[in-house]
Amino acid sequence: MNRLILIDGFNLLSRGYFATAYGKSEDQLTQTPEGLYTNALRVKFQKIMSLINDYNPTHFAVAWDVKRDESKRRELFKEYKGTRGELPPPLIQQYQTAVNFFDATGIPQLTVEGFEADDVMGTLSHRWSLDEMGDCFIYSNDRDLLQLLNKNVSQIIAIRKEGDKVYTEDHFRTEYGITPDQWIDVKALLGDKSDNIPGVAGVGDKAALPLVQQYGSVEGVYTSIETLDAKYNRYRKKLIEGEESAMLSLQLVKIEKQIPDLAEHSFEDIKLTLDYEKLQTELDALGLRIRI
Numbered sequence: 001m002n003r004l005i006l007i008d009g010f011n012l013l014s015r016g017y018f019a020t021a022y023g024k025s026e027d028q029l030t031q032t033p034e035g036l037y038t039n040a041l042r043v044k045f046q047k048i049m050s051l052i053n054d055y056n057p058t059h060f061a062v063a064w065d066v067k068r069d070e071s072k073r074r075e076l077f078k079e080y081k082g083t084r085g086e087l088p089p090p091l092i093q094q095y096q097t098a099v100n101f102f103d104a105t106g107i108p109q110l111t112v113e114g115f116e117a118d119d120v121m122g123t124l125s126h127r128w129s130l131d132e133m134g135d136c137f138i139y140s141n142d143r144d145l146l147q148l149l150n151k152n153v154s155q156i157i158a159i160r161k162e163g164d165k166v167y168t169e170d171h172f173r174t175e176y177g178i179t180p181d182q183w184i185d186v187k188a189l190l191g192d193k194s195d196n197i198p199g200v201a202g203v204g205d206k207a208a209l210p211l212v213q214q215y216g217s218v219e220g221v222y223t224s225i226e227t228l229d230a231k232y233n234r235y236r237k238k239l240i241e242g243e244e245s246a247m248l249s250l251q252l253v254k255i256e257k258q259i260p261d262l263a264e265h266s267f268e269d270i271k272l273t274l275d276y277e278k279l280q281t282e283l284d285a286l287g288l289r290i291r292i
Helices: 009-021 039-055 072-076 089-105 117-130 143-148 169-176 180-190 205-215 218-223 230-241 243-253 276-285
Strands: 002-008 059-063 134-139 153-159 163-167
Touching: 002 009, 002 039, 002 117, 009 039, 009 089, 009 117, 039 089, 039 134, 059 117, 072 243, 089 276, 117 134, 117 143, 117 153, 143 153, 143 180, 169 180, 180 205, 180 218, 180 243, 205 218, 205 230, 218 243, 230 243
Parallel strands: 002 059, 002 134, 134 153
Antiparallel strands: 153 163
16 A cells, blocks of 8 residues: 655754754754754654654655745735744754755655745645545644645644644544635634734634634635624624735635646655665764664
């Protein structure tokens, strides 16, 4: 049975970095004798090997984001992710070291011009499902990715003090009472401070999910705007004033599932065939003692 694991590359790397860099100056972070930082790499590579050992995937890919100002979403909304600060130099260096490491060891990785890692994973998981290739697991703590869940695609989410949880489409439907496809409608109304997606001002958790549960979508809400249930009276004016923002946000939160450059991409290219001797050599060069 085929099994695909998709890694949100920078999500995992940055979580590892900030978890191990908290309260430390840059010169206190672990480095190789050559001065390469490795604190985030240790976390990233340990988790990747753990996932490979635990899930025995036949196919595997690390998906990377393009730079923020190169994203197609920035073309739609120039303030997209505009509130984020500059990344720490040691984190940027470890991203490049990770890319070089995967190149050297043959672990598949993908970056597609104009698109983010979410879109790469969305396209690959969608094609995998359509082709009925088997199970697909997305490893990321980004809940935007819940929109990708289906009977074949699940998300592995790291929960503090509990460990990893495999979150399925059934889990999602039980928790939220909507389908994964409708998650984008909830997110479009809520917005996202982290990504600087505006949403509808004044419409929060207490209204966004119930509105989508009752009216099916953002479009359904606005089609029924003059006859909204009385319990939403306090939100009607906010929704009317925020319609343009909601429609923009809908485009921003929707993950692409059909990147043209990946339309003909062969799954053979992301088949996992590890050279354990080479893997060990590269880990040793970075001074990382990780069980493989």
